[in-house]
């Protein structure tokens with residue numbers, strides 16, 4: 486049984502200008518799927534649809550074979566957590582307060598967090614190596630730390646699926662690799678299924694189990710890195726000549742522009 490599945494998913498903001506067209510894919514438990522594709526190819530829109538923020542125009546989405554639209558907001562938040570591309574936090578919350586917000590799907594209206602909520606928040610801080618930040622204000626930590634805190638907030642939701650929109654875009658190489666290794670750890674130890682978007686083809690190649698290539702809202706490729714990352718397809722999608730170095734890591738080609 487697929488943990489997450491879409492079938493012929495289509496969406497447009499304006500009539501006649503499709504942003505996603507008949508997108509079909511599935512994810513298994515504890516699988517890491519990278520969504521790649523040029524700017525404007527529909528990656529962020531896909532994440533917003535999968536997280537229930539936008540309603541699909543046509544097609545189906547199911548979580549463990551149950552239609553996504555049948556989940557109430559709180560129940561959906563217990564299945565899927567999102568790490569958005571930009572998180573605007575306008576108030577100087579502490580890191581612990583931010584992470585506790587992830588417990589909202591488990592609380593009744595106006596109900597205060599209890600012992601278990603605090604426990605889960607602490608555990609999420611521990612998993613993301615943020616324990617020492619707990620008392621700090623969110624606007625007094627670095628970009629890399631903030632990204633881990635937002636991940637901790639998502640993990641406090643105890644999700645089975647994690648959606649991340651360009652999670653490593655603003656991180657230096659050290660923090661990029663550290664963040665990806667953290668995701669791998671969540672996948673293997675906590676059995677969370679992870680979908681992330683990225684512009685870094687090599688990061689996708691090295692870390693993902695499956696890669697979905699979006700091109701103008703359509704699926705241009707889907708499979709493991711060794712299958713889908715071929716130079717002709719990528720050169721067409723990105724409209725530059727790309728070369729592949731195939732044998733650095735088995736079935737995980739390295740991609741370079743031809744200059």
Ligand code: ADP
Nearest residue numbers: 498499504522523524525526527528529530531
């Ligand atoms: P990506 O994340 O792959 O760069 P997006 O999903 O953000 O692509 O955007 C896909 C297309 O949808 C783009 O053409 C973009 O201009 C359009 N789009 C995105 N958000 C909106 C919006 N809120 N209203 C109208 N068009 C939008």
Ligand code: MG
Nearest residue numbers: 528529530650
């Ligand atoms: Mg985007």
